[in-house]
Amino acid sequence: MADSAQAQKLVYLVTGGCGFLGEHVVRMLLQREPRLRELRIFDLHLGPWLEELKTGPVQVTAIQGDVTQAHEVAAAVAGAHVVIHTAGLVDVFGRASPETIHEVNVQGTQNVIEACVQAGTQFLVYTSSMEVVGPNIKGHPFYRGNEDTPYEAIHRHPYPCSKALAERLVLEANGRKVRGGLPLVTCALRPTGIYGEGHQIMRDFYHQGLRLGGRLFRAVPASVEHGRVYVGNVAWMHVLVARELEQRAALMGGQVYFCYDKSPYKSYEDFNMEFLGPCGLRLVGTRPLLPYWLLVFLAALNALLQWLLRPLLLYAPLLNPYTLAVANTTFTVSTNKAQRHFGYEPLFSWEDSRTRTIRWVQAMEGSVQ
Ligand SMILES: NC(=O)c1ccc[n+]([C@@H]2O[C@H](COP(=O)([O-])OP(=O)(O)OC[C@H]3O[C@@H](n4cnc5c(N)ncnc54)[C@H](O)[C@@H]3O)[C@@H](O)[C@H]2O)c1
Ligand SMILES: CC(C)[C@@H](O)CC[C@@H](C)[C@H]1CC[C@H]2[C@@H]3[C@H](O)C=C4C[C@@H](O)CC[C@]4(C)[C@H]3CC[C@]12C
Numbered sequence: 001m002a003d004s005a006q007a008q009k010l011v012y013l014v015t016g017g018c019g020f021l022g023e024h025v026v027r028m029l030l031q032r033e034p035r036l037r038e039l040r041i042f043d044l045h046l047g048p049w050l051e052e053l054k055t056g057p058v059q060v061t062a063i064q065g066d067v068t069q070a071h072e073v074a075a076a077v078a079g080a081h082v083v084i085h086t087a088g089l090v091d092v093f094g095r096a097s098p099e100t101i102h103e104v105n106v107q108g109t110q111n112v113i114e115a116c117v118q119a120g121t122q123f124l125v126y127t128s129s130m131e132v133v134g135p136n137i138k139g140h141p142f143y144r145g146n147e148d149t150p151y152e153a154i155h156r157h158p159y160p161c162s163k164a165l166a167e168r169l170v171l172e173a174n175g176r177k178v179r180g181g182l183p184l185v186t187c188a189l190r191p192t193g194i195y196g197e198g199h200q201i202m203r204d205f206y207h208q209g210l211r212l213g214g215r216l217f218r219a220v221p222a223s224v225e226h227g228r229v230y231v232g233n234v235a236w237m238h239v240l241v242a243r244e245l246e247q248r249a250a251l252m253g254g255q256v257y258f259c260y261d262k263s264p265y266k267s268y269e270d271f272n273m274e275f276l277g278p279c280g281l282r283l284v285g286t287r288p289l290l291p292y293w294l295l296v297f298l299a300a301l302n303a304l305l306q307w308l309l310r311p312l313l314l315y316a317p318l319l320n321p322y323t324l325a326v327a328n329t330t331f332t333v334s335t336n337k338a339q340r341h342f343g344y345e346p347l348f349s350w351e352d353s354r355t356r357t358i359r360w361v362q363a364m365e366g367s368v369q
Helices: 020-032 048-055 070-077 098-119 158-173 200-211 231-244 268-276 292-309 321-327 337-342 350-363
Strands: 010-015 036-043 059-064 082-085 123-127 142-145 185-191 193-195 215-217 228-230 255-259 282-284 331-333
Touching: 010 020, 010 070, 020 036, 020 048, 020 231, 036 070, 048 059, 070 098, 082 098, 082 231, 098 123, 098 158, 123 158, 123 231, 158 185, 158 255, 185 231, 193 231, 193 268, 200 215, 200 268, 200 350, 215 268, 228 231, 228 350, 231 255, 231 337, 231 350, 255 337, 268 282, 268 350, 292 321
Parallel strands: 010 036, 010 082, 036 059, 082 123, 123 185, 142 331, 185 255, 193 228, 215 282
Antiparallel strands: none
């Protein structure tokens, strides 16, 4: 990274900077990274909100580009000191083909790595996922596990497969010599289910509840714990890792860190109700209203319909065999590795994270009280 004379003048690149997490990373960098001279935001789809960021002291450069295009990535990385790579296809609903998911999540990540090597960029932070670990295809629970907990990470779905492969590429690239002869320092962050302002799935559940007269119907037992983490804390961890990588390269380089905070362990649906309940929705049923075998049948029917309708239209409901399996498998983390390695503490308390998310849902048109 830059020498002391220029230490206040760093260039950061955030890929996927207009996404749900990416936007929070961009805003967090502008608020909490005083060394920034230029912040480059690379995304397939640039958001109109970027314009408001261009009035501050930091040069904000919006770059419309595709991580699958190596030359576009190389141009965006050239001259950057730090790359935070969040761009990816987060698709477990069958919207994109397995080939496209692989091309974006794996080849796109390889393009970012090679661009760092060619440009002499030394620091790369990759947004991985809990799904690199599990739930696995056998439905084994991962109960309050950490980065060292043994677990049979076997996947078949294109999304977790792509995240696992991309993470491996990033970690294996740690230590490669970049242009100029210095070592590339990489690390991967593994958020569990992220929630907060801008979470599209939360928005989908809210609108589904409105369509059903203010009700959602329980499909998953309350006993199935899911780890969730507030988007602001995930963004903060990215900023902190990017800042500490240089000083702690020997300790942090090539490492993975789960993203965590004080969000409570609950079933996916019960956790969502922490925000949707105060916005007027009700979760019907203290236990699943339908037997599991019927849910399995309905999920399979959705998958069949998606396949049959694909030539005509995209049918991608929330319920499919993969989402049903994930929803019904306990996956929670309990770790302090990020705190031990680089002093991470959540920036937002559970209460604050909950309040911010509720306010965001309430701001959506038609919140029912
Ligand atoms: N949302 C979660 O719960 C969660 C949990 C763990 C990890 N993650 C990871 O966090 C990252 C961001 O996820 P998100 O939830 O913000 O998703 P998102 O879809 O909101 O954001 C992804 C961004 O990447 C961009 N993008 C997609 N394909 C691109 C391409 N070919 N070139 C350039 N940009 C491209 C999209 O336009 C979008 O702005 C992903 O890597 C995802 O795997 C998400
Ligand atoms: C229809 C019901 C069965 C309903 O409960 C389904 C919920 C389902 C859509 C979600 C349950 C668990 C979610 C996943 C989890 O939070 C972690 C993820 C990792 C991240 O990298 C991408 C998103 C996701 C796969 C997330 C997707 C939605 C769920 C499957």
